[in-house]
Amino acid sequence: MGKLKYALFTGCTAKQSTPEQMMSTMAVAEKLDIELVELTEASCCGASHLQDYDDFLSLVLNARNIAYAEKHELTMVTICNTCQLNTAMTKHRLDNSADLKARVNEKLGEIGLEYKGTSKITHFLYAIIDDFGLDKLKEMVVTPLSQFNIAPFYGCHNIRPSELQNETHDTPENSYNPTSLDDLIIACGGMTVDYEEKNKCCGFHAELQAPKVSAILTGNAIAGAMDGNADWIVTPCPLCHLKLDTQTGHASEAIGREVSLPVLHMQQMIGLALGCPPETLGMKHHITKVDFV
Amino acid sequence: MSTTTINTQKVNFNVFRFNADEDYLPYYENYSMDVTSEEVVLDILNRIKWDHDGSFSYRRSCRHGICGTCAIKVNGRVTLACKESMTDMIEVFGNELTIEPLSKKRAIKDLIIDKADFWEKHEQVTPYLDTEIDETPTAENIVTPAQAETLDEADLCIQCGACHYACPVVEISDEFMGPAAFAAAYRFEADIRDGNESRLTDVNKMGSGVWDCVKCFECADACPKEINPIEKIGKLHNMLFQSGKAESNIATRHAVGFERSIKRNGVLDEGSLVLYSELAGIVKHVPVALKMFSKGKIVPPWGIIKSDNLDEIQKLVKSSSTAKF
Numbered sequence: 001m002g003k004l005k006y007a008l009f010t011g012c013t014a015k016q017s018t019p020e021q022m023m024s025t026m027a028v029a030e031k032l033d034i035e036l037v038e039l040t041e042a043s044c045c046g047a048s049h050l051q052d053y054d055d056f057l058s059l060v061l062n063a064r065n066i067a068y069a070e071k072h073e074l075t076m077v078t079i080c081n082t083c084q085l086n087t088a089m090t091k092h093r094l095d096n097s098a099d100l101k102a103r104v105n106e107k108l109g110e111i112g113l114e115y116k117g118t119s120k121i122t123h124f125l126y127a128i129i130d131d132f133g134l135d136k137l138k139e140m141v142v143t144p145l146s147q148f149n150i151a152p153f154y155g156c157h158n159i160r161p162s163e164l165q166n167e168t169h170d171t172p173e174n175s176y177n178p179t180s181l182d183d184l185i186i187a188c189g190g191m192t193v194d195y196e197e198k199n200k201c202c203g204f205h206a207e208l209q210a211p212k213v214s215a216i217l218t219g220n221a222i223a224g225a226m227d228g229n230a231d232w233i234v235t236p237c238p239l240c241h242l243k244l245d246t247q248t249g250h251a252s253e254a255i256g257r258e259v260s261l262p263v264l265h266m267q268q269m270i271g272l273a274l275g276c277p278p279e280t281l282g283m284k285h286h287i288t289k290v291d292f293v
Numbered sequence: 294m295s296t297t298t299i300n301t302q303k304v305n306f307n308v309f310r311f312n313a314d315e316d317y318l319p320y321y322e323n324y325s326m327d328v329t330s331e332e333v334v335l336d337i338l339n340r341i342k343w344d345h346d347g348s349f350s351y352r353r354s355c356r357h358g359i360c361g362t363c364a365i366k367v368n369g370r371v372t373l374a375c376k377e378s379m380t381d382m383i384e385v386f387g388n389e390l391t392i393e394p395l396s397k398k399r400a401i402k403d404l405i406i407d408k409a410d411f412w413e414k415h416e417q418v419t420p421y422l423d424t425e426i427d428e429t430p431t432a433e434n435i436v437t438p439a440q441a442e443t444l445d446e447a448d449l450c451i452q453c454g455a456c457h458y459a460c461p462v463v464e465i466s467d468e469f470m471g472p473a474a475f476a477a478a479y480r481f482e483a484d485i486r487d488g489n490e491s492r493l494t495d496v497n498k499m500g501s502g503v504w505d506c507v508k509c510f511e512c513a514d515a516c517p518k519e520i521n522p523i524e525k526i527g528k529l530h531n532m533l534f535q536s537g538k539a540e541s542n543i544a545t546r547h548a549v550g551f552e553r554s555i556k557r558n559g560v561l562d563e564g565s566l567v568l569y570s571e572l573a574g575i576v577k578h579v580p581v582a583l584k585m586f587s588k589g590k591i592v593p594p595w596g597i598i599k600s601d602n603l604d605e606i607q608k609l610v611k612s613s614s615t616a617k618f
Contacts, residue, residue, distance in 0.1 A: 012560045012561040012563065013563070015560065015592070015598055016561075016563050016564075016590075016591070016592045016597070017563055017585065017590045017591065017592075018590070019589055019590070040600070040601045041559075041600055041601040041602045041605075042559075042560075042600060043555050043559040043560060043600050043606045044551060044554065044555050044559070044560050044561040046551055046555075047551065047561070048508050049547060049548045049550075049551050050548065050551035050552055050555065051527055052527055052530035052531065052534075052548040053530070053531075053534055053548040053549050053551065053552055053616050053618070054531070054534065054552065054614055054615055054616040055527065055528075055531050055615075056613060056615045057552070057609075057610065057613045057614050057615065057616075060609050060613040061555065061606065061609060061610075061613075064605070064606070064609065107609055107612055107613045108609075110608060110609070110612055111605040111608055111609065113605075156508070156509040156510055156511075157508075157510070160509065160510035160511065160513060160514050161510050161513040161514060161521070162514050174385050175514050176368065176369060176370040176385060176386075176514075177368070177385050177386055196369070200461060200509070201461050201507050201508075201509035201511070203507055204507075205506075205507050205508040206462075206504075206505055206506065206507045206508075208543055208544075208547050208567065208570050208571065209499065209504045209505065209543050209544035209547060210462075210466075210504065210505040210507075212466075213462050213465060213466050213469070213505055213507065214507065216465050217461060217465070217507065246581055246584070246585060246590070247581070249580075249581070250581075284588070284589075285588050285589050285590060286588065287581075287584055287585065287588060287590075
């Protein structure tokens with residue numbers, strides 16, 4: 001296997017509210033000798049909200065982002081479940097409708113770009129599983145996380161809609177019984193916690209317009225992990241991370257029970273197992289204290 | 294002539310049992326059975342009733358995936374019992390299967406639930422063609438194939454309730470109308486013959502309407518007819534903005550705020566988005582925001598790293614916009 005190289009779509013959160021996610025992504029990529037070419041031209045994916053306002057515009061902007069990955073002749077790697085959903089969904093829709101693709105390319109033509117459909121789009125989690133390989137990762141683990149019960153929190157947009165996940169990735173995931181993040185935990189030497197909320201919604205996307213509903217979902221998720229005797233939660237999605245890490249106050253109030261657990265980004269967990277110094281993984285940027293490193 | 298081998302496997306079923314007239318709490322009964330690769334989930338329900346316990350209750354009717362009566366949950370997954378192959382279930386979940394009603398809190402007798410909330414919400418969206426009928430028409434009321442296409446298969450709904458009871462918001466909010474009702478609203482909004490004036494704005498109202506959707510896509514995976522209700526929810530939003538009827542509220546400003554931010558920065562300015570969406574309501578976010586700021590999680594507007602080639606993005610926003618606010 002030659003050196004893995006991807007076009008990195010960071011998304012907006014990694015550059016703003018989850019700086020630790022950006023830091024740990026780069027630290028882990030370096031350890032694994034994966035080259036990431038950052039798509040600095042990329043715009044916001046629309047986060048499923050621009051899609052509510054103006055669907056066509058969101059397709060055009062996401063197609064532009066993909067066109068830049070295509071220019072590099074690289075697979076696009078995302079580090080946010082919602083970026084993954086909206087980018088892969090754009091690709092799915094354009095690749096399945098010549099008419100839509102033509103209409104989008106007419107707009108992209110105005111700025112000298114073209115969407116061809118030649119780049120794959122994958123989340124970093126699946127890139128590690130499908131391309132790097134968990135067996136190889138396991139061999140590189142220097143600090144097995146064997147003393148920890150780790151609760152996987154998958155995040156909706158990596159696993160649903162199933163049809164999109166299955167056509168986008170080499171490892172098809174069943175949204176009712178996902179295994180990728182469990183497999184990653186095991187490869188890092190940890191013990192996985194099985195709990196009902198692991199493949200459920202964190203409530204992020206309704207936080208402003210339906211705060212109570214959103215906070216109950218957050219609370220239920222953390223409570224489920226706590227009841228499963230988890231030491232901490234790990235997630236591949238920075239938006240889930242924001243909810244589970246920063247909103248424990250509202251979540252506790254909403255479900256009438258004090259809930260709080262450290263929440264790590266998937267990259268931070270891998271980084272710990274690979275022996276990255278904790279300061280390179282940005283643990284100090286968490287609201288819920290990461291008290292075990 | 295080809296032959297098909299019928300494989301048999303031992304499966305352990307934990308089955309939800311409850312009688313609202315007699316039981317204080319539900320309990321689970323265990324049935325261990327040899328299951329063949331030919332069987333569907335409904336065959337198992339029948340065998341429990343016929344071979345083990347005649348009092349076991351569930352709904353069934355057509356056995357062809359069209360009446361929508363037999364929807365239940367297997368290991369938390371909503372499924373039409375008559376359509377779901379046991380082989381697939383075992384492949385996904387293994388040989389320990391838990392059979393439950395669509396909604397445990399609405400159980401009346403075993404797998405039978407009170408679906409009143411589903412029908413009440415359905416009713417709220419005026420789920421029928423609402424139009425002035427010319428009683429003495431002089432020509433046919435033609436719907437072209439292209440116009441029929443815009444329904445996007447929303448008319449295939451069999452009202453089984455799978456998406457409704459898979460929805461985490463329905464589970465915790467009595468007000469939320471739910472994905473099936475919204476898909477029905479879209480089905481009639483998209484129909485060229487419909488003349489209802491208020492449905493679109495009604496379903497887009499804050500609090501009970503479409504904006505409480507958490508975008509989890511549970512409904513998309515749940516629907517046995519692949520109607521993709523969340524896609525219809527998105528289309529109801531789009532129709533609202535295209536019609537120019539969108540009121541300014543936190544949900545609409547939140548959606549529009551992405552376009553504003555992208556125009557300005559290419560990327561999202563998270564802080565400004567929350568401020569623009571909330572307006573004065575921003576005060577309730579201050580305690581968490583201060584904590585986040587102290588941990589380096591908030592970048593001020595002047596610190597946002599804009600996308601390279603921002604002029605391209607701005608040009609595309611200008612040329613490709615289809616909505617109004």
